[in-house]
Ligand code: SF4
């Protein structure tokens with residue numbers, strides 16, 4: 001909460017944000033509209049997230065934002081995501097009359113299929129059925145921020161209190177209703193070594209696919225202003241993700257990428273206003289690496305990946321040394337050390353003394369259950 005206090009309030013000044021692009025030969029688009037922001041962020045939020053807040057907006061205000069955004073799109077999309085910077089199915093963020101009003105706007109548009117983003121705990125069978133009553137088969141996709149398939153890591157490294165049992169249940173509901181599930185997976189989780197990050201990203205993608213998700217998208221973390229990650233980076237506890245680590249994940253998910261089950265995205269910043277340390281390589285090779293990754297996304301040609309694997313740069317050798325280095329502390333010890341350092345850093349934090357000790361005991365107990 002203290003870290004997020006000074007975050008910029010993008011949604012105070014903007015009614016919507018649009019992205020349009022071509023992928024696999026079809027037109028894709030996204031509309032993000034103004035709300036008060038993600039309800040999980042109101043109490044701290046996930047460590048990497050700065051989806052930003054906005055002033056109070058009522059249902060008709062939200063519908064107006066989407067209407068204006070739809071009018072300013074360049075051409076009809078095959079797939080269009082319409083979503084707040086948070087969860088479309090969370091009534092605290094998007095009241096039901098706003099949701100249904102937006103679905104009706106889409107029904108009258110020329111765009112073909114609609115998608116939305118929502119946390120797993122907001123997905124229920126009745127609400128999915130109500131969406132389908134308005135849009136039928138045009139209600140096509142729900143994006144879920146899975147981040148990682150390990151509940152302990154979600155809770156103690158990402159601050160996303162999301163049980164993977166709840167995610168699995170959400171997947172079952174969507175599958176039964178024939179709605180596609182896209183699971184977003186994070187690469188660059190704090191306190192994990194680069195190698196552990198690769199292992200968990202790969203395991204999470206495989207877990208999501210085995211549990212019925214249609215596609216996974218792997219996102220490397222860019223450090224944003226006023227996030228917990230920025231603070232951890234300032235304290236020397238977190239280092240920005242190398243694109244070489246990202247390429248390692250792609251290499252290990254070759255089969256899933258070829259089967260169309262895994263996509264990659266956001267390895268570049270798209271000039272987002274609040275990114276301070278993007279995932280990258282060194283100044284000498286960054287432009288080349290980005291251009292090869294873009295080509296790979298467009299073509300899914302593994303020859304391009306081979307060029308990246310064989311790419312020679314000093315920064316790659318340094319990355320490899322760090323990647324292969326054995327970590328001397330266990331993950332739970334690293335997390336405890338980081339929590340203690342953070343508590344020292346915040347003079348006015350409530351996470352001190354007995355409260356901090358209690359948290360560490362619980363965290364260690366749950367670690368035994370989940371990770372050993
Ligand atoms: S990542 Fe998603 S759930 Fe987490 S704070 Fe951001 S918007 Fe909310």
Ligand SMILES: [Zn+2]
Pocket residue numbers: 281282283284285286313314315316
């Ligand atoms: Zn380099």
